[in-house]
Amino acid sequence: MAKYAMAVDLDRCQGCRACMEACKIENNTVQSVFWMYVFRLESGEYPDTKMSFLPRPCQHCDNAPCVKVCPVGARYKRQDGLVLTDFERCIGCRYCELACPYGVNYFNWTKPERRQYLDFDDPGIAAVTGGVLPPYQNPDLAVKHGEEQRLTAGGGHFKGVMEKCTFCVHRVEKGLQPACVATCPVGALVFGDVEDESGEVARMLRDRAHFRLLEEAGTRPSVMYFGGAPPTGDSKEIETVKARV
């Protein structure tokens, strides 16, 4: 079985945030929720200012603290490396949100279709969309995935459950790249089987130095960063979005 991982090439990332948008549309997440978030960072003093960009999806940790604290087994780690949430089992206790050091969990406080961006109930739109919300609703999200056949894709389905990046499980199972990876204009995001020696992720691991976020936390993330340097206390975030980060 494949063991999926993501390599982020910080020497390529332009901080454009296309990945954030592709994720939103693919996964139909609601306003202010960003399963993928790109930090734009600045450090140093004028004129010796430095800038960097850092995409941060769920780290799909091998030693995932969120999985350990879930009292009902809704948050679980698959053999192929994906850390997923079974939305039918999640009781919304938010322990995972507290346990995760990366801040990638989002709780659905209200009914998801009420938190879409515009009034898509407009009759002119409903006439061509059949009234689905949002009008770009992705039907793959309602499909059960994995050998275990659990409802894990998307996440904006129910009020009162936790959601986060799934590495686009519904795409991966079709043999597609996660939406963020597919759209990245500069190939800064690379996804694949880390154990496939001929694969790009394995090649990058062989050829280049990398770091992982908060390695000291012992979470063993499946997201690895190449080029650049980990953000430090001197890093200041600029150009924040209207997000629950």
Place this chain on the structure above:
Amino acid sequence: MACEQEEARGRRNGALGVVPPPIGRWALKLTRRRFIQGSAAAGAAIAGSGFLFGGLDSIVRSPAAKSQLPFVEDFIPTMCWVGKQDCGMMARRIDGRVVKFEGLAGNPRNAGTLCPKGQAQIGAIYDPNRVKTPLIRTNPKGTTGRWREVSWNEALALTAEKVNEVRARSPKMVLWQKGRSKAEKFYDDAFVNAIGSSKLGHGAYCSDAGYRALEYTIGLHGVQHPDMRSTNYLLAWGWNITNAGGNKFCWITWPQQLVAARERGMKVVHIDPRLRSAGPFADTWLPIKPGTDLALALALCQQLIEMGYLDRPYLTTYTNAPHLVGDDGLILRLPGEGDEMVEAVWDPASAGPVRAGSIESPALEGTFEHAGGSCRTAFEVFKAHVVGYTPEWAADITGIAAGDIRTIARDFGDHAMIGSTMVVDGIEIPYRPVSIMSYHMAQQELGFQALRAMTIVTMLVGAVGAVGGVMSDFTWKIHKNYEPFGDLRVDDPPYDFTLKNSKFFPINTGFPGMVAKVMADPGRYGVEEIPEVAILHMVNPMASFPDRKQIMEGYDKFKFVAVISPWLSETADYYADVVLPSATIEKYEGPINASDGYIDATALRIPPMEPLFESRGEIDIYLDLTEAIGTLFGEGGYLDEINKGLTLEGEFALPLYVKPTVREIFDRWARSQGLEGVSYFEEHGVQVKGPIAADKRYGYAVDPPFGGALHRLYGESLLVAQRTMRDKGAEEIYWQDYTALPTWRQLTFDRSPPEYDLTLISYKQIEHKQSRTSFVPLLAELSPGSRVDINPSTAAARAIGHGDPVWVESQNAITGETRRIESVAAITSSIRPDTVGMPHHFGLWTHPVNRGQGASPNEIFYTGEGYMGQTADQSFHVKVRVYPARGEG
């Protein structure tokens, strides 16, 4: 063709490290329609846990879980509608409903990827706030509109009546104005020709001073752009790198080529008051004072000459550097064939002047005595001209240390590898892997001459048209302006309302702000007739263009305005008599160039769905409108003009008396291109024609070299124009920059009183495109609103904290007028302490998403004397003061 697409993809996959199968991109499979058997989602009807949080709605499944499977999934290739470079997209549809756009792998411009705007436009398409039916105004103009929904027939009939009323008297007093045109043959050419109107673009706010400078200097229509596959050392001038990009591109092509070049080792020197646009891609940041780019370029010229970094063969053979200039500043001419006078060069062998081109090795340098007077080569004049433009001189003006200027000049000269060649496509071509990127930085007071000087920097080392050097267009085509620019017309009044060939702007970009100024006071500019009817195509001058006050004074004069737009633009809100709702992406449109600068390709926009509401594609609208006007059929009619524009001849020509569908027109065009029909594009989205050959790309390699256009180091015609302008009574502010060589002078905005101690610049963000995205909610979320970038020390001195509301107040150094807007401070160390920056995307009001986004700097820039360039181009610099807004109003 297929093989070339494979090749392009292969390169990308290799270069960008996309994981090989089984994780592939579905976009590679251009299956037009395939059925997906979804795998069961008929699970429990009640959500597991929602009961903890609320009422019945929390335990009943949302529609997401109600999808009936199986569903029909298919993919329609189309093109991005938001941006400038029209990236190839695949629309994923479920039961005919578009659910997502992804990049089209085969399109060279974006190679299967999309930017945030490309992704987010799905929210724009389904926007319930689009204009749903044609509208006719029911209240007076100049204020927020009230509307009556009407039929297409009524709206078109009214528009046709008003257009014809004016056409009957003076067709040119109908003005067709565009912001972006995505099918120039149908709009700018065919429609405008069919009704005989005037037309106006947006270039005066974009980079047109640069276009004019390069047309003048080297004959190409474009601004400087690196040969990214080979450039090793790039002076990246302005705010392009991660925010916009690349001459004639929107964004994706440019960053893809940039990261590949960086991985090759290309060095980037970023010259901009802000670091933000280059960010981590800058090896060196030179935070230049706004508007002083000309001074830096002149110092670089001085240094290159002093250090001896000169490509003498190029300068001697392909430029007018050896041409002899007399004491009067005019080029010495000798009799040629018949009445013709030919420019002279100095023949060292005969020690006398001879006709240029008649000898191989004229003198490049030197002062000579001839016919009782003295003359110097143009290069000698240039050397003397820049001798005082030392790094120390430029340091005072630009704020860049003299040592840094020396270092950059030496590095540029070293990297130029003068004298080296490279064989490309079997042709040996000079190799000068140094270049300049200057897109979007030309719109400043001295923009034309700054871009002239920057071009001369690259000319000195022979990098124009060399491998790794300066490109400007995809192929080396000499623009129609090159020749007339050698003999500029300065006519007597009356001038037309654009002031073309006038004593004000002998080189004239066509400047909507200046047109508005002329319309408000035609007598002042010697203009007798002003336009009465405007047709606005994908343009929103009130929101997009400075200065709003001036634009409004002009628009007040229009007797009738028809706006073609998917949304109620701010200009429509205040000035439209009729609004014709256009479709966004749901239409056939093109043909559109899909080249990345190295591979030639053509694409068409294919509708992935029927137009939403009652909107229509623009070509449909123009077919109907010309029919209503009475200029659809017959010779010179819209159909005839389409035939001419698309070169539809013989069996492919549209019959002149049968109204076609838009798809039929494109079907004829596609067949005329040797394809089976429009179905080719409906299947593939793009026609990839193959690599652009070296003898089309590189100026040295085309036949004749550089298209036969002699490069104008010395701009004699500018000096001649200046003298005529003065003779005809133009004021100094108009003629002062018409100089044969780029010449520094104090900037007008610098003459504002000292309390206006900061310079305001504006810039583009990657999340937005001009004024047509800030109401797209997905993008407004990413980039929520107006802000003022301010250096920490500057903010501290004014007791301004991050996020504080502030006033930004500008002052016009000529008129004394002040204006102010409120925004929010964004403290950043990536900007000069004496400069503040604002994004230009906000300040709109008609769409609910725009509420609370804050103001646009376009409201406090000025159009008019001192705040525009010599070529009728807007300047985006003004002095401001910034102070806390807390506690006021």
